[in-house]
Amino acid sequence: MNLQSLRRAFFADPATATGTVIVICFLGMALFGPLIAPYSPTAQNADLIRQPPSFAHPLGTDRLGRDLLSRIVYGARDILSLAGGGTVLAVVLGTLIGVSVTYLGGWLEELVFRLFDGLLALPALLLALLLLGAVGPSRTGVLLVIVLVYTPIVARVVRSVVLSLKSRGFIEAARMRGERLGYILWRELLPLVAPTLAVEAALRFSYAIFLVASLGFLGVGVQPPSPDWGLMVLEARNEFALAPWSLYVPATAIALLVVGINLMAEGVRRAIRGEMAGY
Numbered sequence: 001m002n003l004q005s006l007r008r009a010f011f012a013d014p015a016t017a018t019g020t021v022i023v024i025c026f027l028g029m030a031l032f033g034p035l036i037a038p039y040s041p042t043a044q045n046a047d048l049i050r051q052p053p054s055f056a057h058p059l060g061t062d063r064l065g066r067d068l069l070s071r072i073v074y075g076a077r078d079i080l081s082l083a084g085g086g087t088v089l090a091v092v093l094g095t096l097i098g099v100s101v102t103y104l105g106g107w108l109e110e111l112v113f114r115l116f117d118g119l120l121a122l123p124a125l126l127l128a129l130l131l132l133g134a135v136g137p138s139r140t141g142v143l144l145v146i147v148l149v150y151t152p153i154v155a156r157v158v159r160s161v162v163l164s165l166k167s168r169g170f171i172e173a174a175r176m177r178g179e180r181l182g183y184i185l186w187r188e189l190l191p192l193v194a195p196t197l198a199v200e201a202a203l204r205f206s207y208a209i210f211l212v213a214s215l216g217f218l219g220v221g222v223q224p225p226s227p228d229w230g231l232m233v234l235e236a237r238n239e240f241a242l243a244p245w246s247l248y249v250p251a252t253a254i255a256l257l258v259v260g261i262n263l264m265a266e267g268v269r270r271a272i273r274g275e276m277a278g279y
Helices: 003-010 014-036 068-104 106-120 125-133 139-165 171-178 181-217 229-239 245-278
Strands: none
Touching: 003 014, 003 106, 003 245, 014 068, 014 245, 068 139, 068 181, 068 229, 068 245, 106 125, 106 139, 125 139, 139 181, 171 181, 181 229, 181 245, 229 245
């Protein structure tokens, strides 16, 4: 897909355009957080504990007097960097494994994908908890979890596409010309895998955001005083009767970001289907 096709995909209808604008807003928070946030995300003020939304604090304050708007803005950087970085690594690794191992086939393919089947038999959250129990709760641990949880899924999606392509005539023609293995994998197969991979990457990104937030809520992800949105929900759950806004704000941020990414992914999916229908 070229740039013009992507632009049409992201702004083709009101729902997709809304999702695109939501994601752009959160990306802006992540990139320009220090310029947007009115206060430090970790600054505590005993005089401002559980203050409702006001002009000075548009989203209110939490149980420690920290400004919620500042914590949401800085938290966008944390969750997007972790979920985004983990998704990119999982997509790259899953693509490398899926394309190369599936094309080569034989016992290597059987071994690798039976191993992946064993990993996929466990729910993603349970597997993440087991891995974090081994490496300990940290940003690096969360990033590693995302990569290990989603690499098998991406690899299986890529495998399904490569299986339908590797016996096609153009692959046979490349072999007959004496092309190297790398040329066949990355010049013949990868461009045809890329459209499906783009949609899968967007979906994995949204799931990774949920996973990061879930781990933060369970207390095994990013640790305090980081403005992690899942951790903010955890800290606010016992304060709901006194300060309901401290729970609603991070929960709404998580929901908005995930919905925005899913709406964008739907636009990309429709654009790809349109191109494939006209191809």
